[in-house]
Each structure stands twice: as C-alpha cells, then as structure tokens.
Amino acid sequence: MHNHYRGATLESLTGRAYLVTGGGTGIGAAVALRLAELGASVTVLGRRKEPLDELVAKVESAGGAALAHPADVRDPAAVEAAVEAAEARFGRVDGLVNNAAGNFVAPAENLSANGWRAVVDIVLNGAFNCTSAVARRLIRDGRPGAVVNVVATYAWTGHPGTVHSAAAKAGVVSMTKTLAVEWARYGIRLNCIAPGPTETDGAGAALWASPEERERVLSSVPMRRFASTTEVAGLTALLLSDRTSYVTGTVLTADGGQSLGGQIYGTPVEELAKARR
Numbered sequence: 001m002h003n004h005y006r007g008a009t010l011e012s013l014t015g016r017a018y019l020v021t022g023g024g025t026g027i028g029a030a031v032a033l034r035l036a037e038l039g040a041s042v043t044v045l046g047r048r049k050e051p052l053d054e055l056v057a058k059v060e061s062a063g064g065a066a067l068a069h070p071a072d073v074r075d076p077a078a079v080e081a082a083v084e085a086a087e088a089r090f091g092r093v094d095g096l097v098n099n100a101a102g103n104f105v106a107p108a109e110n111l112s113a114n115g116w117r118a119v120v121d122i123v124l125n126g127a128f129n130c131t132s133a134v135a136r137r138l139i140r141d142g143r144p145g146a147v148v149n150v151v152a153t154y155a156w157t158g159h160p161g162t163v164h165s166a167a168a169k170a171g172v173v174s175m176t177k178t179l180a181v182e183w184a185r186y187g188i189r190l191n192c193i194a195p196g197p198t199e200t201d202g203a204g205a206a207l208w209a210s211p212e213e214r215e216r217v218l219s220s221v222p223m224r225r226f227a228s229t230t231e232v233a234g235l236t237a238l239l240l241s242d243r244t245s246y247v248t249g250t251v252l253t254a255d256g257g258q259s260l261g262g263q264i265y266g267t268p269v270e271e272l273a274k275a276r277r
C-alpha cells in the first residue's frame, strides 16, 4: 500500500499542495518559497495579511502558485476555513508544515497564566488544530500525506527562560511520534525538524536582541554561526518529499552541534591545541 512512492525524487513535489503556518516571515516564508521552487502549490497561513501577500507575490513572480490565508492557528474554525480554501484553490492538500510559533523570554516565576497559555496555544494547540484538519481530509480521501513540525532541541533538554515554549515543543514532539504510529496505516508520515538558532527577524528580536546576546548564542554553537532559513527550508522539503518515504516519527536536528555542547571537560575547543600532549 502507498508504495507508489518508490523510486521518486525530491523534485516530485511537483503537483503537490502544502500548507505552511507562520508562512509570511522567517523560516515559514523560506519553506513556502522552497516548496514552490520544487513545484508545489503553497497556502500560507499567518495572523498578518501583508507578509502573506508579499510572500505570494514573490512566489508568483517566480512562476509558482501560492495562496495567502490570514488565520490564527489557535482558532480551529479559522484553520478549517484555511484548509478548505487551499483545497478549493488547488484541488488537493498533500501535507502541512507546522511552523507558527510564539515565544518570549521570561523567568518562570514571572510568567502569567495568560503568557503560558498564549505560547502553548500557538505552538501545541495550533499544531494539533492544523494537523487534524489536514489529516482528516487525507484519511477521508484515502490519500497519503506528510507533516513536518518545526520544534527546537530544548524540547528534550529544557530551556530556562522559555518554559512555555520548551514544554509546548516537547508536546509537539510527543504528538508527532504518537500520530506517526496511529496514522502510519493511512500513509501519513509525521516528522519534526529541530533547527538551532536561525537568522530571522522574529526569533532574533525575541531571543537575541543585543550584540552581546547574539555573541553568547553564537558561542554555544560549535559551528559558530546561525542557521540560514534556506538550510532549514531545504531539510523541511526533504522530509515532505518521497526521498524520506520510510521516515516517520523522527526528529531531524540541524543545530550546528549546539545541543551536543561546545566544550570538553570545560575546555573550549579553541584551547585544545594548547593542551599538553
């Protein structure tokens, strides 16, 4: 069953249709552009209309097909309407990238119930709303599909200062693994990508606003650089594509080695050359 995927190439995104949440800016916009480059139609969801329209104009000027649909992923009815609009426009939906996120740094003891709820609602409930709206259609139509959820390595390491985001991303990883097993029989694959610090306006403003904070983040990455949105987008496309047709329930970490730590017994790697032989 569903083995018509065999032998396919990455370029087989041609003719497919995907939804990308948070698709107007940052990683989401890069993903939408990459999917369109590979021949897929993309529907971009986001709260603000202008960035979505700009993204659609970019895709169309490059000869691709895209649809902007303003929607807050926290609102199941709005998500349902977005998936319906995508289907009406492109005649199909083959999958989804849950990229929409909310985050800010706050000591947990200062985090209000509403602050906790805002982030968990966007990241975890939003991902479930979108995933179930897309998957219900795939199951109804007996068609295979793929979902990629954008998480962070702190889903399993934890991260002081963003307990809401870390807990919500952990929930997304667990949801991914659970649904990968539950929906394997329908040919629906679900995977996560865990990018390290990525050069975008949104995360940058929220998490490393000053040059000092930026330096501190860079010093935690063995590769000593941020990920580009293009790198993250390429891997997301790979996980949607038939190249990964036997891959489900996994997390692909692309963090320049950050989550492995940059030190050995407290010695910065730059100092190792000076170590006694």
Ligand code: HXC
Pocket: 101, 102, 103, 104, 105, 106, 111, 112, 113, 114, 115, 116, 118, 119, 152, 165, 195, 196, 197, 198, 202, 203, 206, 207
């Ligand atoms: C403390 C804060 C706060 C802050 C908001 N709140 N910002 N508390 N410090 N800096 C509190 C508010 O006071 C309020 O609680 C509650 O959170 C909801 O705030 P609203 O502004 O009403 O919510 P909303 O308009 O829904 O905005 C959601 C948001 C916002 C998450 C707060 O920041 C947002 O939409 N961000 C989206 C973009 C984003 O953050 N992208 C970066 C993702 S990076 P009270 O109690 O006052 O009512 C990422 C991964 C990074 O996720 C991984 C790096 C490796």
